[in-house]
Amino acid sequence: MEYQSFLVVRKEIMKYKILILAALITMCTGSEESSIEQRVVSLSTTHTEVIQVLGGESLLVGVDSFSETELPIKKIDAFTVTAEELLELNPDLVVVAFDFNGIIEGLESLEINYALLPPARDFDDVYTQIEEIGNLINKSDESLELVSAMQSDVEEIIQNFSSENTTVFHEIGFTYGIYTINENSFIGEIYNLLGINNVANLKEDPFGSGYPEFSEEEVLASNPNLIVVGHSDYLNKDLSTRVGWGEITAVQSGNVFFLDENLANNWGASTVDLLNTLSAIGQSQEDPGIVYSNLYSEEIQNSSVFENNILYLVLFILIGLVAYSRTSQKETV
16 A cells, blocks of 8 residues: 555656656746847837837847937948948848848848838738747747737727817928828828828829828818828928918917827837827827837736746746655655
8 A cells, every 4th residue: 555655656756857847948948049049130110119029129239220229239321231231240130121222132142031021001011010020039929919919909099089070181291392191001091090081092192102292282272170290301390381381270270290200100019109199189189109119018028027937936836746745755655
């Protein structure tokens, strides 16, 4: 009888040892993967932001000059940099939004791994690119978590939006001609989702970019009750100094808003902040500022810490069970 009890206890100990070994292998594998980290160069503020939110900022060895980071990462002029210059950073991956200066051809000729992720046209594009980046930097779980949170927040913002008879003119350029957005652009889609009437929604763009030129006469004739300026290409912020613009309803009522240029031009995790800002502006509220992208970053980092803590907790429990089994073994013998 005592011998049978001994066998049972021994069997339990072996089971716990296997579980502990599995946990240790998992921990060691994770440590090995983190020690052999990729060297990533991002030539886009949008993709830099996504990498940061996913918790991969430590992988970055170079970013475009407009990206914001507190780490000592090399800043690069994405418009003029060559593949040969990037080679000095010994990158494992280069993330690109535009093929400036023949960068793609250069990367291919030097056999440098790259991902070309151009500006998104809609939210589905945004989500797809975030998941692609997550896969590329071994942050697939974090990317799925981020996309899920973004989808939920986008749905909530759209459902809570309520504004009637809002007509908007959205300006993206002025000095070299007035440029706006139509239904084929990402911001154009946001206005359509919110039910805001974009005065240039059906304006044809010969290049198919979604950013057509709009004459001053067309702006005056459309008489929008909301004007959003998403660029810094202007002499001053008093639009009433432009000839005839003082008669526009939006200018007369002071319903003119200036977007942060990065927020207006990016299409990554901050797109929910862009949607939230345009939603608030469309309801004549104050600019809510950056809320979501900061929140996402905190949530994902906290989630990673939680997962690590769970792993250590399991390990300690297993060690405790082994100690208990050994005590039981001694008592049985």
